[in-house]
Amino acid sequence: MSKVSLYGASGHAKVILDIIRSIEGLEIGFIFDDNPSVTQLLNHKVLKPSDFPEQFQRYPLFLSIGNNSTREHLMQRLNSSSFSRALVHSSAHISEETKLQKGSVIMPMAVVNAFTKIGEHCIVNTGAVIEHDCSLEDFVHVSPNATVCGGVTIGKGTHVGAGAIIIPEIKIGEHCVIGAGTVVIDHIPSHSKVVGNPGRII
């Protein structure tokens, strides 16, 4: 049985715990959070990394934090080799031709189709669909029920909101926010916030 420790004890971490339970041969090591007021996650004790340095290094870590910038900042602070494999819920469908990098999570009922690349520390949230030939750079979050059509590129740290639709072959830059329910029909430059149908930059 191999173990993984979580860094982050928020609502997102509760779902990550469920995913770990769904993966045969994997179990939870420790759970860490920097916030000293967070002491418990479900039935697990939450430890502050600076108070438990030995435990912090014992098992590979998984960043269980939903916010893209926070994941990116923490990653810069820590050694990349401390991080674990990707986590895929047993109900998700991942093509054998998908390239999935470490630290990313594919949540329940999500679909990732052929020849798509998912970078490091990405979140493909519940029921999201990433079609064929897409590329998601590191720290992207595709929220529940969003649809990313074929051949789409999404830059580092971009957040695609719940239920958004990105039509085929669109390029979205880095650190963008695509609002919930937005329909993106044009290329989007980095650092844009986009809402509505058709999507407009605000």
Ligand SMILES: CC(=O)SCCNC(=O)CCNC(=O)[C@H](O)C(C)(C)COP(=O)(O)OP(=O)(O)OC[C@H]1O[C@@H](n2cnc3c(N)ncnc32)[C@H](O)[C@@H]1OP(=O)(O)O
């Ligand atoms: C498991 C999980 O829960 S994963 C979490 C998934 N989270 C999400 O999907 C949330 C995505 N976030 C949003 O959609 C937010 O509304 C944002 C980030 C796009 C905008 O937030 P803010 O910057 O605070 O914008 P604000 O609320 O001030 O709205 C600005 C304008 O955009 C409009 N607007 C905001 N969001 C949307 C939206 N999703 N669709 C259409 N219009 C929108 C507002 O009505 C407002 O219009 P107005 O200027 O004409 O009054």
